[in-house]
Each structure stands twice: as structure tokens, then as C-alpha cells.
Amino acid sequence: MYFCPMSEYILGIESSCDDTSVAVLQNRKILANVTANQQIHAEYGGVVPELASRAHQQNIVPVVEAALSQAQIKVQNLSAIAFTSGPGLLGSLLVGTSFAKSLALALQIPLIEVNHMQAHVLAHLIDHKNQKTPSFPFLCLTVSGGHTQIVQVNNPYDLKILGETLDDAAGEAFDKAAKIMGLPYPGGPLIDQLAQQGNGQAFTFARPSMTGYNYSFSGLKTNFLYFLQKEMKQNPNFIQENKQDLCASLQGTIIAVLMEKLEAAAQATGIKHIALAGGVSANSGLRKALKARESSLGWETYLPNFEFCTDNGAMIAITGYYKYLKQDFAGLSFSASARKKLALGH
Ligand code: KG4
Ligand code: ZN
DSSP: OOOOTTSOEEEEEEOSSSEEEEEEEETTEEEEEEEEEOGGGGGGTSOOHHHHHHHHHHHHHHHHHHHHHHHTOOGGGOOEEEEEEESSOHHHHHHHHHHHHHHHHHHTOOEEEEEHHHHHHHGGGOBOTTOOOOOSSEEEEEEOSSOEEEEEEEETTEEEEEEEBSSSOHHHHHHHHHHHTTOOSSOHHHHHHHHTTSOTTSOOOOOOOOSTTOBOOHHHHHHHHHHHHHHHHHOTTHHHHHHHHHHHHHHHHHHHHHHHHHHHHHHHHTOOEEEEESGGGGOHHHHHHHHHHHHHHOOEEEOOOGGGTSSOHHHHHHHHHHHHHTTOOBOTTOOOOTTOOOOOOO
């Protein structure tokens, strides 16, 4: 038994998309972070909301039990329950929300609602192994399957969106391009692997120019589709024969677009502490591109540990911990919301 009465123990529950993930934190330190992935969606080429919420219902009790047991913590020792309140798939969010409310009510401990996008950013504040904690203010490029944002983080409670995607997210661009090439879902990690054996200069794709620090990836996807359709008319094996080069060129374009706006935001704000967050921050090319700016632009960069890139309970628990310190609690009538905005400084 690991209990220390001077510490706060926060249970974090993430269920916004297709991962049921639960973590236990002792203050900022991880005791457990357990995730059940849902393989079922691969058969359909994308996340099926109804199947996702059903799988969350099946997974949530065993995953919570596994996290508590790994943390060697009794449920009675928890200080608060934090849960993802949005954005995400409503049916999936409701499973985590209802479970969190019931547990908080049964244990008579505070309930804390957490914004998923704030949590991706605050994952950097988790005290774990060799992960470096950024100092404030820092800029965070959050790139996931549903979102692409440049966020200025003044402190854990004051996050300001400087720019975001106006249509597809960066992860969506990876996944949709992979689907066009006939690769299974989620395509991002596969494109990353194939790109490592390809030539990024082999093909050129459209780079949309948006105002300010905003992004747009839908034009790139369409450009990629039309390009392949044209080439396949002449050579039906075009994709098969050029898979690595296609992946490297596509990935290179996405990274170039992401980095251009990030560099502009860093220059305008004068901030040189730069972090990556979200599922796409696992991308090896993007991690390399960020690291390269340490010598070329004098940036101090922060790459999350791989387990904190994609959706995880630990990022919900760390955000819950900071909200706990401020006694920012949710009532039992609080409801999840599919389209939640990242709260601006409060
Ligand atoms: O943050 P996340 O787990 O879920 C959302 O909140 O969306 O991000 C999932 C996204 C997917 O689009 C997936 O293809 C992408 O992250 N992804 C990657 C890599 N690993 C995950 N994209 C590119 N390269 C990777 N290595
Ligand atoms: Zn996410």
C-alpha cells in the first residue's frame, strides 16, 4: 500500500474517442496509466461512434480497477475524480462522465471536469521519468485526429489559442490520405513508418496559405486524391510502386505547413519555449523538425513521452490536479459537450 496522507491522489478518466484510459496521479507523479484501445474500428476505416460508446461501457470498470491496482491505491484514498467533459464524441464522453459522477457521489469527493485540449497541453506538466517540464510562457502545437491548434500557455489555467485549423485536423489529413492509399485506420503511424524509407522531395502537393496562424488541410487531401487518380489512370500500380515516396512527400508537406505557422507565432510572441502535443506529436518527422529548430532558431523544445501523445488518462488527471489546487469543482448536474472550446484565461 502506497498511501501518503500529505499527497493528493487524482483519478483521471479519458473516454472522448476510441481509447478508454484511466490514470492515478500522486500530485504530479504517475502511479498508473492504463489504456484499453478499441481495435473494432479498424474494420470500418474510422471510428464508429456507436461502437465506441459501447466499448467504453465494457472497458471502463476493468480499466479503473487495473489502474487502482497498479497504483496500489484503495478507492477510498482518492482525493478527487477528474473526467474528460469534451470536446469529443458525445456518446463516448457520456460513459466517462456518468461513471465519474457516480464514483464521486459514492465516495463523497470532488468531481472535476477537464477540457480534452487543455489536457493534451498540460500533459507536459506530468512528472514522469525523463520528461522535461516547460517553463511559462510556452507555445504548444497541439496536433491530433480532431484538432490542430497553436496555443500560448501562460500558466496551467491561462491558455490562449493563437491559431487553429479551419477544416480538417493534421491527424485527419494523415488518416484520410492513408485511406486513399488503401492503408488501414489509423493511417498516421503507418505513413510515418513508410515515410522513413521514402524520398520527401519525390512529389509536390498543395500548401494552403491561411491568414494569421490558422491552418487548412482539406485542400491538401483533395490535391492528393486527384493526383493519385490521374497517375493511376496511366499506371494502376502507381500507389504500390511509390508508397514510400508518396508517404514521405505527404508527411513532409504536412510538417512544413505546421512548422511555418508555428515559427511565425514564435517570432511574433518572442516565445522560444516550444512544445508538441496530441497524437500526431508521435510523428518522427515532426519531432525531428521541432528538434532541428533548437540549433537553427535557438528554441528550447519539449516533446511529450510517447505514452502522453495519444489520448491518455494521465493528461486528464494532471489537469484535474491543477484544477483541484484551485478548488475548481464541477456539480453533479454538469454535462459533457461534444464541441467544447478551449477555455481562455480564467
Ligand atoms: O490525440 P489523439 O490520440 O486523438 C484525438 O484526440 O484525435 O490523436 C490521434 C491521431 C490520429 O489521427 C493518428 O493517425 C495520429 O494521431 N497519429 C499519428 C502518429 N501517431 C498517431 N500521425 C502521424 N504520425 C504518427 N506517428
Ligand atoms: Zn486527443
